[in-house]
Amino acid sequence: MKLAIDHHVTRVNQESDYIFGRREFAQNLKNIFTNTTGGFVLAIDATWGEGKTSFIHQLIHDLKDTEGLIPIYYDAFSNDFSSDTFLSIGATIAHEVELHFDKIGKQSRTKTQIDHLKSVTKSTALELVKLGTNLGLKSLTAGLIQSSDLEKIASNAFTSATFGTLALDLNEKYKAYENARSNINSYIKTLESISNNNEKVIFFIDELDRCRPNFAVEVLEKVKHLFPAKNVIFVISYxxxxxxxxxxxxxxASPDDSLKYLEKFIHIEANLPIADSEQATNSYGKLFDSFMGEFEIVVNYDEIKLHQLKEMFILLCSSNSLKMNSREIERAFSYISFCFAALSQDKGVELFEYFLPAAMIKVKNRSLFEQLKSGKFNSFGGDNNTKWMYEFFKKYYYHTLKLEASNIYYVKGFKEACDIVSMFKLPTDDE
Incomplete structure (x- = not known):
């Protein structure tokens, strides 16, 4: 059993099975990438937990089989330890392009262009360092710059050529600017030259709204000013x-000015589609199966019992109940896996049907969890947001209901599950 999973290892399906009815949207994007000429920046907007990362990984999986497209995934959050956004992005492009051509058996034909791209990426990064725009070079560089080179640059260039700390002669500043501009233009031309057969790089930038604020802004600025190559399309998920x-x-800046500033970097924006009720039901069922497998939760129920539990899960996820998104569901399964690990296998299996709603309710609605964790509920229901709980308990726990008063019912197993769930707190609970 796993206590946690990396949510970047998402539910990529080998048969292009997009959850929440996003297959048509994916096909539309694929057509745009294929049919358009020239580079541009596309933004995909969705709130936290709506499945942006899962969608992007599924789309990248499909695009890898599309001739002429080179999809690349870049996790901004995982790379924000670096101060050098240009080198981080440029090295990722060079590395992934090389892997692509090697995979399709054309690495030898493009070796000269790729080697030149690596060289120009390095020289451009160095000129930007001298210009004082990128002071942190200790990043993943896919082998472009060695540690010894970094230290030599730091000692020779930073002490004498950093604008932020030391005044330089105006001529030196001008020379540094001219060199940087020349190298940027050379980099763009070199990046375009790798497209022998009009191949396009589709560079997906994810988790931009989770990384360091300065890094997020720098990524946008570098995309806008340093990567306007005609064969590179940027897709920003945010x-x-x-x-x-x-x-x-x-x-x-003010909120309005910030939005205007952001729009300067984006050519076109699209919202991640929201599923209809049938699509959502099917997708929740797939997520249940997927998370049970990924967290390695084994309950050994018969098909009827397991189907009933999946039905319960889908009901709790629906818009009429807790209305949970995929990230919230993942957090709920994290709770369940911890609870299982804290008990014997037999006891974990016995309480699973109670762990499932207890964990989901705690993740989505803490106040409701506090009301219900005693295992008691009122048959009169509550307000419009919680009265569905009575019908839920009556439907799924009719075999263990105990009447304690004229309208108060008690479910012992649910209380036991809540006691264990209450022992744990995930780092994300205060978000």
């Missing part, structure tokens, strides 16, 4: 509202 707040914090 929560627009959250990212605009980050920009406000970095620049001290």
């Amino acid at each position: 929560n627009k509202s959250q990212l605009s707040k980050i920009i406000s914090n970095v620049y001290g």
Whole structure:
């Protein structure tokens, strides 16, 4: 059993099975990438936990089989330890392009272009360092720059050529600027030259709204100013509202000005589609199966019992109940796996049907969890947001209901499950 999973290892299906009815949207994007000429920046907007990362990974999986497209995934959050956004992005492109051509058996034909791309990426990064725009070079560089080179640059260039700390002669500043501009232009031309057969790089930037504020802004600025190659399409996945707040914090700008600033970097924006009720039901069922497998939760129930539990799970996820997104569901399964690990196998299996709703309710609605964790519920229901709980308990726990008063029912197993769930707190619970 696993206590946690890496949510970046998402539910990629080998048969292009998009959850929440997003197959048509994926096909539309694929057509755009194939049919358009010239580079541009596309943004996909969705709130936290709506499945942006899962969608992007599924789309990348499909695009890998599309001739002429080179999809690349870049996790901004995982790379924000670096201060050098240009080198981080440029090295990722060089590395992934090389892997692509090697995979399709054309690495020898493109070796010269790729080697030149690596060289120009390095020289451009160095000129930007001298210009004082990127002071942290200790990043993943896919072998472009060695540690010894970094230290030599740091000692020779930073002490004498950093604008932020030391005044330089105006001529030196001008020379540094001219060199950087020349190298940027050379980099763009070199990046375009790898497209022998009009191949396009589709560069997906994910988790931008989770990384360091300065890094997020720098990524946008580098994409806008340093990567305008005609064969590179950037797809930025973000929560627009959250990212605009980050920009406000970095620049001290108003919310309206932050949105206007953000829009300068985006050519076109699309919202991640929301599933209809039938699509949502099917997708929740697939998520149940997937998370049970990924967390390695084994309950050994018969098919009827397991089907009933999946039905319960789907009901709790629905818009008429807890209305949970995929990230919240993952957190609930994290709770369940911890609870299982804290008990004997037999006891974990016995309480699983109670762990499932207890964990989901705690993740989604803490106040409701506090009301119900005693295992008691009122048959009169509650307000419009919680009265569905009575019908839920009556339907799924009719065999263990105990009447304690004229309208108060008690479910012992649910209380036991809540006692154990209450022992644990995930780091994300205060989000």
